[in-house]
Amino acid sequence: MLELDIQLPRDQFDLSLNTSLELDAVWGIMGASGCGKTSLLRTIAGLEKQVQGRIQFNDQVWMDSEQGVFVPPEQRGIGYIFQEARLFPHLSVLGNLQFSIKRSSSDRQALKFNEVVDQLGIDHLLNRGIEKLSGGEKQRVAIARTLLNAPQLLLMDEPLASLDWDSKAAILPCLRNIHRDFEIPVIMVSHSREEVARLTDQVLLLHQGVVTGKDRSQALLNNALAVDDQHEPLLSMLEADVVGHDKDYGLTVLEAEGHQLQVHQTKLKLGAKVRMIIPAHEVSIVLADFCDTSVLNRLPVVIDSIQTRDDWHQLITLSAGEQKLMAMVTRKSVDRLQLKIGMNAFAHFKASGLEVV
Numbered sequence: 001m002l003e004l005d006i007q008l009p010r011d012q013f014d015l016s017l018n019t020s021l022e023l024d025a026v027w028g029i030m031g032a033s034g035c036g037k038t039s040l041l042r043t044i045a046g047l048e049k050q051v052q053g054r055i056q057f058n059d060q061v062w063m064d065s066e067q068g069v070f071v072p073p074e075q076r077g078i079g080y081i082f083q084e085a086r087l088f089p090h091l092s093v094l095g096n097l098q099f100s101i102k103r104s105s106s107d108r109q110a111l112k113f114n115e116v117v118d119q120l121g122i123d124h125l126l127n128r129g130i131e132k133l134s135g136g137e138k139q140r141v142a143i144a145r146t147l148l149n150a151p152q153l154l155l156m157d158e159p160l161a162s163l164d165w166d167s168k169a170a171i172l173p174c175l176r177n178i179h180r181d182f183e184i185p186v187i188m189v190s191h192s193r194e195e196v197a198r199l200t201d202q203v204l205l206l207h208q209g210v211v212t213g214k215d216r217s218q219a220l221l222n223n224a225l226a227v228d229d230q231h232e233p234l235l236s237m238l239e240a241d242v243v244g245h246d247k248d249y250g251l252t253v254l255e256a257e258g259h260q261l262q263v264h265q266t267k268l269k270l271g272a273k274v275r276m277i278i279p280a281h282e283v284s285i286v287l288a289d290f291c292d293t294s295v296l297n298r299l300p301v302v303i304d305s306i307q308t309r310d311d312w313h314q315l316i317t318l319s320a321g322e323q324k325l326m327a328m329v330t331r332k333s334v335d336r337l338q339l340k341i342g343m344n345a346f347a348h349f350k351a352s353g354l355e356v357v
Contacts, residue, residue, distance in 0.1 A: 002153070002187075006043055006053035006063075008036075008209075015039050015209040021202070023153070023185035026176075028200035028217060030190065036209040037189040041155045044187070045080055046073035057153060079151030079184075083161045085138035087130045093141050094126040097148055104150040111147055111182055119181060120144045120174050136167025140174065147182060154178065156188040160195060172198055176357065197221050197237050197277050198357045218275075222317075222324035234280040234315065236325045242272045251296075251351065257321030262296045262351050275357050282353035283327035285316065286346045287337060295348045301325060303343045306334065318347055 001022055008015040015036040021027050029037045042048050044055065046062065055063040062071045087096050101113070117123050120140045125133065133141065139159060146154065159175070160168045176199050179186045190196050196203060196217060203220045205213030213220055218237045240261065244253035250265045254274065261276070268274060286298070301318035309315050314334050318325040325347055339345075 001056075001058060002044070002185075003054070003056040004044075006051055006055065008039060008043055008048055008051045010036065010039060010209060013209040015043070017209075017211055019204070019211055019214065021187070021204070023187075025201035026179045026199060027187045028190055028196040028203045029187065029206065030196060030203055030220075031206035031212075033191065035206045037206055038157055039209075040206070041080075041157050041187065041189055044153075045078050045155055046071065046076055077150075077152040079146040079149055079154045081143055081146055081154070081156040081159045083158050085135075085142035087138060087142055087145070089130045091130070092126070093122065093128050093130070093133070096130070096141060096145050097126075100145040100148045104148065111150060113148065115181075116144050116147050119177060120147075121170070134167065135163050136170055139163065139167070140171060143171075143174065143178075147178070147184070151184060154184050154186045156186065158189055158191065160190075160192075168195075172357075175199055193221055193233070193235055194277065197235060197275065198355070218323070222326065234326055234328060236278045236280065236283075238276040238278060238320070238323055238325065240274055240276055242266075242268045242270055242274060244270065252356070254356070257299070257323060259299055261299070263354060263356050264351060266356055268356070277355040277357065278325065278349055279353065280315065280326040280328040282349050283318075283325060284348045285318075285327055285329060285333070285337065285339065286348050287343075289346055293348065294350075296351045297349050299325070299347045301345055301347045303339060303341055303345060305341060306339065318345070320347065 001020055003020045005018045029040060031037055039048065043051050052065045061069055062076055063069060088099065091099065120143055122140050122144055125137055125141065130138065160171060178184055188199060200217045203215060203217050204211060205220065218239060222236050238256050240254035240256035242252060243255045245265060246253060251262045252266045252268065254261045254263060254276065299320045301320045304317040304319050307315045312331055313328055314331050316327045316329060316339065318327060327347060
């Protein structure tokens with residue numbers, strides 16, 4: 001548990017939070033640029049000197065301004081991953097990792113070197129110089145170096161922001177597995193809905209230094225008004241179970257809300273719980289239940305809301321059992337189909353139009 005009751009003056013507003021985060025989940029911190037996300041991470045890490053209030057991590061009081069308590073950053077046992085790798089250029093990859101091991105706290109159990117190296121996929125990089133690494137490789141080494149320092153809490157400040165998509169795709173599974181495989185609590189700042197959908201379980205929304213939302217990632221990401229950023233593509237997150245593999249057609253069969261859906265084949269085990277990341281523009285609304293279409297996936301839904309997004313498009317929120325789904329459609333389609341709130345319909349989306357994590 002991380003308990004925060006803090007006030008930090010900023011140029012345009014004060015960062016003011018009184019909340020707690022249960023760290024048995026991966027937390028995402030979201031909000032518009034300049035809302036206080038990075039300031040919050042820096043406050044938790046002990047890097048902001050002007051902060052007032054109280055911070056407690058489990059039974060450790062890291063700060064209590066009334067009692068004059070302030071634990072310095074190096075004694076909090078925090079791993080901090082920045083946008084830039086910040087590796088030592090004069091050391092090899094192995095040298096960077098060994099330096100971190102030497103500095104790890106003796107009162108916390110260190111992670112096994114081989115496990116960290118294997119998880120981050122950097123075994124073939126150990127003897128390379130830092131200058132010979134790509135951006136994605138540098139960030140994976142930086143993550144491994146941080147883990148080998150045996151942190152009791154991991155903070156990540158937009159760790160993928162400076163990477164191209166191929167590099168992001170290689171690192172995303174590694175980040176997702178940190179909490180599960182190493183049992184390290186993780187708090188991550190990101191402006192990307194897709195990163196948050198793939199990596200986090202809970203989300204804290206900030207706006208001008210105050211909390212405007214706190215809920216499961218699925219609930220907040222499926223609410224376009226809660227996380228409304230015109231520059232980010234809207235997407236939905238559906239939770240499902242793996243129920244089969246159709247090897248003849250290279251597909252994996254999932255079940256969500258009692259209905260079977262198909263995606264490109266994965267190596268996930270039967271019974272595994274997964275997330276389906278579905279962009280709103282990939283979802284079509286159909287009024288009749290028919291199968292004569294190349295689209296493999298259809299879900300019975302109820303129209304919850306219809307919001308105008310611009311002059312030509314409307315965003316429709318759909319209930320699929322206990323879960324939500326969003327569809328971005330043209331205003332003409334809404335008028336032609338005479339779509340109304342409360343209407344029963346079917347959501348269609350291609351197997352190739354979604355990601356499974």
